Amino acid sequence: MNIAVVGTGYVGLVTGVSLSEIGHTVTCIDLDRQKVDKMKQGFSPIYEPGLEELMTKNIAAGRLFFTSQHSEGFKEADAIYIAVGTPERFDGTADLTYIKAAANDIAEHITKQVVVVTKSTVPVGTNDVIQNILSAGTDVECEVVSNPEFLREGSAVHDTFHGDRIVVGSSSEKAAKLMDDIYAPFNIPIFHTNVKSAEMIKYASNAFLATKISFINEIANLCDSLGANVEDVAAGMGQDDRIGSKFLNAGIGYGGSCFPKDTSALVQIASNVDHEFNLLRAVIDVNAHQQALPVHKIKEHFGGSVRGKKIALLGLAFKPNTDDMREAASIVVSQELILSGAEVVGYDPIATENAKKVLPEIMEYADSPEEATEGADAVIILTEWDEIKQLDLGLFTEKMLEPVVFDGRNCFDLKDASKHNIVYYSVGRPSVGKVAEKV
Numbered sequence: 001m002n003i004a005v006v007g008t009g010y011v012g013l014v015t016g017v018s019l020s021e022i023g024h025t026v027t028c029i030d031l032d033r034q035k036v037d038k039m040k041q042g043f044s045p046i047y048e049p050g051l052e053e054l055m056t057k058n059i060a061a062g063r064l065f066f067t068s069q070h071s072e073g074f075k076e077a078d079a080i081y082i083a084v085g086t087p088e089r090f091d092g093t094a095d096l097t098y099i100k101a102a103a104n105d106i107a108e109h110i111t112k113q114v115v116v117v118t119k120s121t122v123p124v125g126t127n128d129v130i131q132n133i134l135s136a137g138t139d140v141e142c143e144v145v146s147n148p149e150f151l152r153e154g155s156a157v158h159d160t161f162h163g164d165r166i167v168v169g170s171s172s173e174k175a176a177k178l179m180d181d182i183y184a185p186f187n188i189p190i191f192h193t194n195v196k197s198a199e200m201i202k203y204a205s206n207a208f209l210a211t212k213i214s215f216i217n218e219i220a221n222l223c224d225s226l227g228a229n230v231e232d233v234a235a236g237m238g239q240d241d242r243i244g245s246k247f248l249n250a251g252i253g254y255g256g257s258c259f260p261k262d263t264s265a266l267v268q269i270a271s272n273v274d275h276e277f278n279l280l281r282a283v284i285d286v287n288a289h290q291q292a293l294p295v296h297k298i299k300e301h302f303g304g305s306v307r308g309k310k311i312a313l314l315g316l317a318f319k320p321n322t323d324d325m326r327e328a329a330s331i332v333v334s335q336e337l338i339l340s341g342a343e344v345v346g347y348d349p350i351a352t353e354n355a356k357k358v359l360p361e362i363m364e365y366a367d368s369p370e371e372a373t374e375g376a377d378a379v380i381i382l383t384e385w386d387e388i389k390q391l392d393l394g395l396f397t398e399k400m401l402e403p404v405v406f407d408g409r410n411c412f413d414l415k416d417a418s419k420h421n422i423v424y425y426s427v428g429r430p431s432v433g434k435v436a437e438k439v
């Protein structure tokens with residue numbers, strides 16, 4: 001089948017490349033010409049494991065094309081995917097500017113009957129808005145289908161080929177059948193529903209996962225006060241099939257391009273129909289507190305002030321295996337520390353260039369964990385990159401005078417930490433070291 005994809009961010013590019021890998025002829029369209037030139041040569045503008053290999057392979061096979069011209073991309077298309085951003089506006093609602101612009105682009109340039117597939121995460125009812133823009137802007141017959149995306153950054157290619165389900169919300173048998181045909185080679189179960197339910201499935205899924213994370217973080221904070229160990233608590237809970245063990249990793253909360261904006265948007269979607277989504281508001285509040293936890297802990301350790309202290313942040317991206325800095329905890333933590341008078345140095349294996357665009361200008365950056373740690377008064381671990389999890393804790397005793405580590409991702413075993421002469425704090429687990437013993 002011939003497929004066009006509008007927008008080549010994390011979702012559009014991974015979707016386009018994966019659809020070409022299963023045999024479709026795909027043209028990816030983006031307004032950003034520099035990006036398009038790069039992609040034409042097989043370079044991915046984002047860091048996503050396995051993506052560039054599939055790009056180069058399918059470009060060479062003549063199944064994958066890139067353009068900045070909508071008319072060129074839409075010429076032969078049987079289906080046009082919308083994968084543009086829906087960022088959060090100042091009031092928490094989803095900004096639909098890019099969605100409406102993409103719908104107008106489609107209305108202006110299509111010349112043959114198509115199915116328009118909305119991959120972007122959009123509030124319930126938005127696909128009706130898209131359908132109206134199309135009906136008003138073109139006489140060409142087109143139906144809009146909701147097909148929300150569930151991939152995770154850092155494992156986006158794997159998730160696309162091994163998803164638990166594909167959700168398709170449509171209004172006709174014909175469109176539903178076309179989606180079945182497109183996805184058949186993936187061999188993933190397809191869940192069919194109507195358009196509005198599909199739109200809601202996306203928000204409900206993200207809100208539920210965010211709730212799981214905030215819930216376990218609340219339990220972790222209780223464990224901290226009561227002397228229990230949240231890792232054991234989560235493991236014990238997770239063995240109950242009804243609860244499940246996934247997404248029960250306590251830490252410094254969720255960041256990224258989706259959970260923060262989608263939870264806020266769902267609160268707003270609910271308030272539009274006079275529904276106070278109190279549970280979700282609490283989830284968001286807990287997360288804000290959790291992202292700032294390392295600063296509170298480190299300040300507490302130093303008797304209330306970090307003024308003049310050198311603090312190393314290990315891991316800056318919102319999660320491992322991505323260069324995405326959107327809503328990363330490192331933003332809150334670095335800002336707070338710098339405002340409190342600390343000197344902050346950061347290290348990330350991949351995200352440093354993106355970090356420089358969003359973290360305070362005064363931050364310094366190191367090329368390795370060793371360099372970041374040298375002479376630091378405290379280390380805060382913010383992202384559980386393999387490289388960071390595999391560090392020898394002896395590094396801290398070697399590089400720091402009185403090593404203090406706050407591990408926001410519970411990367412290290414407590415027994416291992418206790419073998420080193422360090423003060424080691426983590427989330428929802430007993431502290432290790434001199435200070436902890438005194439408490």
Ligand SMILES: NC(=O)c1ccc[n+]([C@@H]2O[C@H](COP(=O)([O-])OP(=O)(O)OC[C@H]3O[C@@H](n4cnc5c(N)ncnc54)[C@H](O)[C@@H]3O)[C@@H](O)[C@H]2O)c1
Binds near residue numbers: 007012029032102149
């Ligand atoms: N990032 C994720 O992991 C993820 C996962 C699931 C769903 N989503 C949802 O998917 C959507 C896209 O997210 P993303 O992170 O890939 O976005 P992104 O911001 O990384 O990329 C969007 C791209 O669209 C391009 N664009 C904007 N308007 C255009 C137009 N009219 N024509 C052509 N190109 C245009 C931009 O130049 C940009 O490259 C969002 O709604 C998001 O909520 C994201």
Ligand SMILES: O=c1ccn([C@@H]2O[C@H](COP(=O)(O)OP(=O)(O)O[C@H]3O[C@H](CO)[C@@H](O)[C@H](O)[C@H]3O)[C@@H](O)[C@H]2O)c(=O)[nH]1
Binds near residue numbers: 257
């Ligand atoms: O047990 C956990 C799991 C995750 N996180 C944090 O939660 C955030 C999000 O992680 P993850 O869900 O792995 O990455 P995303 O790429 O943001 O993916 C989420 O958001 C996407 C965009 O909507 C969806 O498509 C995915 O299904 C959904 O998992 C990160 O900051 C993680 O550190 C935790 O703190 N504890």
